[in-house]
Amino acid sequence: MKFDLDSYEPVEDRIKRFYADHEDGRIVTFLRSDPNNMDYAVFEAQVYVGEEMKATGWAQEMRDPEIHISKKGDEYESVNFAAWLENAETSAIGRALANFNYSGSKRPSREEMQKVQRPENVRPANMTCPECGKPKIIKSKYGPEWYCLACKAKFGQDEPRITVQFVPTDIVENPGVDDVKETDEFPF
Numbered sequence: 001m002k003f004d005l006d007s008y009e010p011v012e013d014r015i016k017r018f019y020a021d022h023e024d025g026r027i028v029t030f031l032r033s034d035p036n037n038m039d040y041a042v043f044e045a046q047v048y049v050g051e052e053m054k055a056t057g058w059a060q061e062m063r064d065p066e067i068h069i070s071k072k073g074d075e076y077e078s079v080n081f082a083a084w085l086e087n088a089e090t091s092a093i094g095r096a097l098a099n100f101n102y103s104g105s106k107r108p109s110r111e112e113m114q115k116v117q118r119p120e121n122v123r124p125a126n127m128t129c130p131e132c133g134k135p136k137i138i139k140s141k142y143g144p145e146w147y148c149l150a151c152k153a154k155f156g157q158d159e160p161r162i163t164v165q166f167v168p169t170d171i172v173e174n175p176g177v178d179d180v181k182e183t184d185e186f187p188f
Helices: 011-021 084-099 110-116
Strands: 025-031 040-049 052-062 137-139 146-148
Touching (some): 011 084, 025 084, 040 084, 052 084
Antiparallel strands (some): 025 040, 137 146
């Protein structure tokens, strides 16, 4: 079956339905990541009806530190270049509302599915390791996991701190970590 992004409900619609159903409802969000390191944002959202907390939700985003070049040669900013905090907060709200059964016909929100949708023209860029910060992340040859050549950290195939770094292939000229060869020290 073909993936249809339009079949997923936007968080905005969940919020409207929640407030229409609960006059005494409120949604509270908290930045839970280190405010001194704003390259990475983790939010918690809490859903209340009256004074009773009904559900929570968590989300994370990484700041995109680079201006990108379109295939026409124009510079542009990705959404997470300037709005990674807002994206993390919105996702946390969407997850909290889904946990309180405000999820439409599908649990993930449209915003969540936009993150995991990987068109054919998308591939990993020179990805930075979330642990050591070096641009040495590669795909393991032994499975779908990710591996850091610098600190030897391993990450699952759907690790959001890695997949958020995917970029369209028609934008990035350099296809990945340069001059990396398999050795006994790096048996990927």
